[in-house]
Amino acid sequence: MKKILEKEHRTLLTGAEAAAHTMRQLRPEVVPVYPITPQTPIIETFAQFVADGFVDTEIINVESEHSAMSAAVGASCGGARVLTATSSQGLALMLEICYIASAMRCPIGMAVGSRALSGPINIHCDHSDSMMARDAGWVQIFCENAQEAYDLSIVGQKLAEDQRVLLPVMTIQDGFTITHSAEPVALLPDEAVTEFVGEYRALYPLLDTEHPTTQGPFALPDYYFELKRQQVDAMENVYAVWGELQEEFAKLSGRRYRGLFEAYKLDDAEYIYIVLGATAGTAKVAIDRLRRQRKRVGLLKPWLFRPFPTEEIAQALQGCKAVAILDRALSLGSWGPLYSEISAALNTVSARPLLYNYIYGLGGRDIRPDQLMSVLKDLEGESDANVQRFIGLRE
Amino acid sequence: MPNTKALASYEEREKRFTGAHALCAGCGTPIAVRAVLNAIEEPVVVVTATGCLEVATTRYPTTAWNVPWLHVAFENAAAVASGVESAYRVLRRRGKISKEIRFVAFAGDGGTYDIGLQALSGALERGHRFLYVCCDNEAYMNTGNQRSGATPFAAQTSTAPVGQESFGKIQRRKDLTEIVVAHRIPFVAQASIGDWYDLANKVRKAISTDGPSFINVMSSCPRGWGHDANQTVKITRLALETCFWPLFEVEDGRWSLNYVPEERLPIEIWLRPQKRFAHLFEPQEKTELLREIQKQVDRDWERLLQRCEVSACASV
Ligand SMILES: Cc1ncc(C[n+]2csc(CCOP(=O)(O)OP(=O)(O)O)c2C)c(N)n1
Numbered sequence: 206m207k208k209i210l211e212k213e214h215r216t217l218l219t220g221a222e223a224a225a226h227t228m229r230q231l232r233p234e235v236v237p238v239y240p241i242t243p244q245t246p247i248i249e250t251f252a253q254f255v256a257d258g259f260v261d262t263e264i265i266n267v268e269s270e271h272s273a274m275s276a277a278v279g280a281s282c283g284g285a286r287v288l289t290a291t292s293s294q295g296l297a298l299m300l301e302i303c304y305i306a307s308a309m310r311c312p313i314g315m316a317v318g319s320r321a322l323s324g325p326i327n328i329h330c331d332h333s334d335s336m337m338a339r340d341a342g343w344v345q346i347f348c349e350n351a352q353e354a355y356d357l358s359i360v361g362q363k364l365a366e367d368q369r370v371l372l373p374v375m376t377i378q379d380g381f382t383i384t385h386s387a388e389p390v391a392l393l394p395d396e397a398v399t400e401f402v403g404e405y406r407a408l409y410p411l412l413d414t415e416h417p418t419t420q421g422p423f424a425l426p427d428y429y430f431e432l433k434r435q436q437v438d439a440m441e442n443v444y445a446v447w448g449e450l451q452e453e454f455a456k457l458s459g460r461r462y463r464g465l466f467e468a469y470k471l472d473d474a475e476y477i478y479i480v481l482g483a484t485a486g487t488a489k490v491a492i493d494r495l496r497r498q499r500k501r502v503g504l505l506k507p508w509l510f511r512p513f514p515t516e517e518i519a520q521a522l523q524g525c526k527a528v529a530i531l532d533r534a535l536s537l538g539s540w541g542p543l544y545s546e547i548s549a550a551l552n553t554v555s556a557r558p559l560l561y562n563y564i565y566g567l568g569g570r571d572i573r574p575d576q577l578m579s580v581l582k583d584l585e586g587e588s589d590a591n592v593q594r595f596i597g598l599r600e
Numbered sequence: 601m602p603n604t605k606a607l608a609s610y611e612e613r614e615k616r617f618t619g620a621h622a623l624c625a626g627c628g629t630p631i632a633v634r635a636v637l638n639a640i641e642e643p644v645v646v647v648t649a650t651g652c653l654e655v656a657t658t659r660y661p662t663t664a665w666n667v668p669w670l671h672v673a674f675e676n677a678a679a680v681a682s683g684v685e686s687a688y689r690v691l692r693r694r695g696k697i698s699k700e701i702r703f704v705a706f707a708g709d710g711g712t713y714d715i716g717l718q719a720l721s722g723a724l725e726r727g728h729r730f731l732y733v734c735c736d737n738e739a740y741m742n743t744g745n746q747r748s749g750a751t752p753f754a755a756q757t758s759t760a761p762v763g764q765e766s767f768g769k770i771q772r773r774k775d776l777t778e779i780v781v782a783h784r785i786p787f788v789a790q791a792s793i794g795d796w797y798d799l800a801n802k803v804r805k806a807i808s809t810d811g812p813s814f815i816n817v818m819s820s821c822p823r824g825w826g827h828d829a830n831q832t833v834k835i836t837r838l839a840l841e842t843c844f845w846p847l848f849e850v851e852d853g854r855w856s857l858n859y860v861p862e863e864r865l866p867i868e869i870w871l872r873p874q875k876r877f878a879h880l881f882e883p884q885e886k887t888e889l890l891r892e893i894q895k896q897v898d899r900d901w902e903r904l905l906q907r908c909e910v911s912a913c914a915s916v
Pocket residue numbers: 629650651652653674675707708709710711712735737739740741742743748
């Protein structure tokens with residue numbers, strides 16, 4: 206097999222290209238895919254890698270995302286390392302099988318280029334797609350930029366395949382903002398990634414005809430509940446394994462993802478912003494500007510949304526005055542999904558800060574640093590807490 | 601063609617599908633499954649769609665299967681099989697598996713004609729090497745006999761009931777076998793649990809084909825069709841004798857008939873013993889409908905004969 210990267214390489218890549226490089230370096234056996242904007246450049250770039258002989262993966266150009274996830278489960282049960290990618294409607298179409306993938310403990314890796322769900326149909330970023338899938342039993346990792354998309358999908362695959370976890374993992378990058386924007390990305394040598402993740406060895410491969418297994422049976426009320434409980438335990442194990450792997454990855458790459466979220470200027474912060482994905486970059490600009498105005502503000506950016514870092518976040522928020530929780534998705538009839546998580550996390554905390562919920566950026570609506578900065582006035586007491594507000598919306 | 605001795609030896613060789621299941625007495629599906637698996641000599645991996653077969657054979661923590669078996673959902677047996685087969689090809693290429701393995705997907709008519717048609721079409725078009733067997737019992741039996749795209753015209757089902765304003769299903773069944781033929785895969789056949797030799801023979805051909813193959817097997821459901829459990833094989837045989845369900849195969853585009861009844865029986869003979877058609881005979885005979893059904897059967901049979909003749913002429 207030809208190699209392209211013998212040593213560490215810094216280059217200009219889009220998030221989609223970075224994700225495709227991860228796929229190439231993970232040397233998956235099977236990649237079933239179906240195109241959808243903004244995921245397409247991921248699978249096109251990867252298809253070219255295969256066409257050029259850089260990796261000998263079997264790409265299955267399926268006829269729908271439903272079949273993509275179905276084939277992924279089939280191949281994974283067979284004993285293969287399986288990766289795929291999708292967005293929005295594609296994820297919606299997969300969803301039935303996403304639940305089955307996690308229940309069957311298939312460590313499938315999936316790159317998600319976030320895109321708003323129809324309707325109306327739209328191709329731009331929000332998190333309605335991944336939030337729809339939050340209960341499907343997948344580990345969900347949100348990335349701020351192309352470098353994170355690259356790094357965390359490598360760590361994510363090792364996490365997925367860890368025997369204590371064995372769960373599918375979604376690595377989520379914002380559509381267009383990340384998937385289609387070029388930034389400098391440091392790629393690891395191929396060999397280093399191969400060694401870091403190791404070979405995938407299924408515990409009970411279906412293709413072992415000498416030890417036949419029945420997989421995907423019918424479980425009635427006498428067993429279903431216990432089988433679900435095993436998934437709960439597996440999710441619970443993610444926290445610790447994530448920590449171990451980040452230590453290992455830091456040694457390998459020099460890049461350290463310490464903890465389950467990024468804490469940006471949190472130490473002395475009285476007012477804290479919480480946001481997922483690329484908007485964290487914008488929020489950092491806002492925080493820096495506010496800091497220059499001597500405002501004690503900070504940013505908490507969860508990498509993990511599933512499992513949700515409940516305890517760690519509660520600790521980080523405890524004692525601060527107010528928190529702005531920015532949701533790029535709705536849960537119609539309730540709070541934004543991130544707000545609900547945070548609110549629940551704070552139940553154990555005695556010094557509970559005031560919570561503010563902001564919905565922003567739906568269907569790709571832009572968000573600017575000044576808009577984020579103006580939120581601070583609410584937090585400082587100008588407006589009531591526990592009200593859902595919208596940023597950048599024409600009323 | 602396998603002889604009786606060969607068929608018996610298949611059954612002796614390995615119990616791939618055991619009796620440890622909860623399918624109803626007289627169900628046609630296990631007859632089809634056993635016949636198919638016994639006719640394959642190589643190690644085999646089975647994928648099954650949701651339906652009676654899956655539900656009744658794998659009640660956790662028990663199983664009726666002695667071969668690797670995988671179920672994922674209702675509409676995706678062909679897609680799941682594509683994944684398993686692709687994994688096999690790469691793992692072989694990478695030297696992690698050395699054995700020859702064959703792949704069989706089983707699904708009902710609902711999982712094939714209707715909700716799984718897209719996945720089937722995609723998998724056939726992509727050319728995965730696997731045998732897809734549709735166990736066609738002409739309705740959604742696992743959920744209690746609702747009509748499917750395979751339910752025959754005028755049959756009564758729970759979602760196409762008979763009443764003042766209705767004589768059961770008002771549409772004709774679709775010709776799935778012909779739809780599959782249109783995919784130009786190497787081997788397509790129609791078979792029946794009423795002719796085990798023929799079925800085994802077709803399975804042997806299908807499994808040795810380097811590409812996708814498809815067999816549509818008629819297998820009666822005594823509960824849904826409404827006949828005694830000991831009549832299963834007899835009723836499916838009557839479908840052959842009346843030419844309602846002809847046995848044929850299409851090998852690389854060449855059609856051939858596998859069975860021509862010496863004396864074609866009228867369709868009534870097949871309909872009458874089944875309760876799902878009882879309203880065609882009681883309280884009084886619906887002659888119009890019966891004539892219509894006979895006409896449909898005649899037309900389809902003629903068409904099939906023509907196809908096979910054209911193929912026969914072309915190959916002379
Ligand atoms: C997406 C989805 N829709 C509906 C069902 C409910 N369902 C399960 S089996 C079945 C019918 C199966 O019919 P068929 O494929 O003909 O198999 P049979 O049981 O008749 O052998 C239905 C409707 C389901 N499991 N999944």
